[in-house]
Amino acid sequence: MKENELRVGIGEVQVKQGDQILVAYGVGSCVVIILYDEEKRIGGLAHCLLPSGNKNSLKYPKGAIEEIIRQMSIFGVRKNRIVAKIVGGATMFNGFERHAIGRRNIKRAREELEKHNIPVIAEDVFGTWGRSIFFNILNGEVRINSYRHGNKIL
Amino acid sequence: MIDAKRLTPEQLDALREVANIGSGHAATSLSQLMGKKVMVRVPKILTGPLEEVILKIADPNDVVVSVLLYFLGDLTGRTLLLYPFEEAQELTTLLMPTVQDNVTEVQESLLKEVSNILSCSYMNSLGELLGLLILPSVPGMIVDMVGAVLSSVVLEFGREKDFIFCVETEFDFGDAGKPLSAFFLLLPDTTSLEAILKKLNLEK
Numbered sequence: 001m002k003e004n005e006l007r008v009g010i011g012e013v014q015v016k017q018g019d020q021i022l023v024a025y026g027v028g029s030c031v032v033i034i035l036y037d038e039e040k041r042i043g044g045l046a047h048c049l050l051p052s053g054n055k056n057s058l059k060y061p062k063g064a065i066e067e068i069i070r071q072m073s074i075f076g077v078r079k080n081r082i083v084a085k086i087v088g089g090a091t092m093f094n095g096f097e098r099h100a101i102g103r104r105n106i107k108r109a110r111e112e113l114e115k116h117n118i119p120v121i122a123e124d125v126f127g128t129w130g131r132s133i134f135f136n137i138l139n140g141e142v143r144i145n146s147y148r149h150g151n152k153i154l
Numbered sequence: 155m156i157d158a159k160r161l162t163p164e165q166l167d168a169l170r171e172v173a174n175i176g177s178g179h180a181a182t183s184l185s186q187l188m189g190k191k192v193m194v195r196v197p198k199i200l201t202g203p204l205e206e207v208i209l210k211i212a213d214p215n216d217v218v219v220s221v222l223l224y225f226l227g228d229l230t231g232r233t234l235l236l237y238p239f240e241e242a243q244e245l246t247t248l249l250m251p252t253v254q255d256n257v258t259e260v261q262e263s264l265l266k267e268v269s270n271i272l273s274c275s276y277m278n279s280l281g282e283l284l285g286l287l288i289l290p291s292v293p294g295m296i297v298d299m300v301g302a303v304l305s306s307v308v309l310e311f312g313r314e315k316d317f318i319f320c321v322e323t324e325f326d327f328g329d330a331g332k333p334l335s336a337f338f339l340l341l342p343d344t345t346s347l348e349a350i351l352k353k354l355n356l357e358k
Contacts, residue, residue: 010205026214027303092306093294101309130302
């Protein structure tokens with residue numbers, strides 16, 4: 001892991017400014033929500049497990065998005081400057097899914113972002129493969145690495 | 155309802171023993187199939203939040219060949235076999251040294267079948283020991299990052315969403331100079347965990 005890389009584990013949220021890369025490894029049915037203010041070069045990444053649950057927590061899109069917006073506002077970011085990218089929501093074992101967690105995660109993430117009027121400018125979602133996500137806050141670039149489908153830039 | 159977070163040392167011991175018997179039978183099957191000695195490590199019970207358990211098994215970025223089966227009947231849950239990518243290749247070469255055409259397709263089918271045999275002999279011995287009927291599904295297989303595989307399997311089927319209870323057994327099938335291993339994970343549903351402990355008369 002490089003010096004300026006910071007790992008965001010499952011159910012965690014990180015918000016940073018400048019020369020930082022936020023990383024989420026091995027994302028399957030989980031959803032990664034990335035919020036970014038290009039002008040101030042401030043970005044946040046959430047690694048959510050499930051569409052919703054009993055408590056309002058960082059494990060679910062609702063709580064995670066609220067937390068990123070809150071932390072970004074401490075840096076002086078206005079909500080109408082924020083854009084979003086969504087990655088993940090795969091169905092790893094085709095034919096074995098029972099609750100379609102991946103699909104529901106993506107649906108929920110889109111809905112929650114819409115409530116905040118945050119536009120989703122790019123997505124790499126669904127499919128049957130895992131992804132590792134590298135979000136470069138300096139230029140807003142999101143690099144997606146997957147074992148079966150190589151590299152992709154969002 | 156049993157709380158997997160608060161199992162007593164006696165209950166954990168009993169579960170380890172059950173896993174030991176299951177994996178012992180599975181190792182015997184693998185050994186017969188390969189005509190080689192297969193060793194089993196003492197099973198480990200892994201409990202905790204999803205992220206923590208994944209890190210205990212491997213780096214989430216590591217590529218593994220994973221085979222999933224679910225079982226129904228008196229016990230419900232999943233078994234997941236994880237072979238680090240290189241070991242999977244090695245294992246197929248050991249089992250079928252002369253493969254030439256369609257290597258990946260044949261290898262895939264072979265690994266599925268091996269995993270099927272391992273899982274079924276594991277579950278059969280558990281069923282016999284506990285006097286319970288366990289029916290396994292057909293296997294599903296993917297090659298991908300271990301973090302993505304594990305988190306998705308647990309979230310898609312688990313009830314206690316971010317808390318995992320799983321029994322891990324490591325198989326060693328390498329020669330003295332070349333250690334090879336695979337991981338067998340047993341992920342019973344909470345109700346099945348209860349049923350196992352009840353059969354063992356260790357219910358609180």
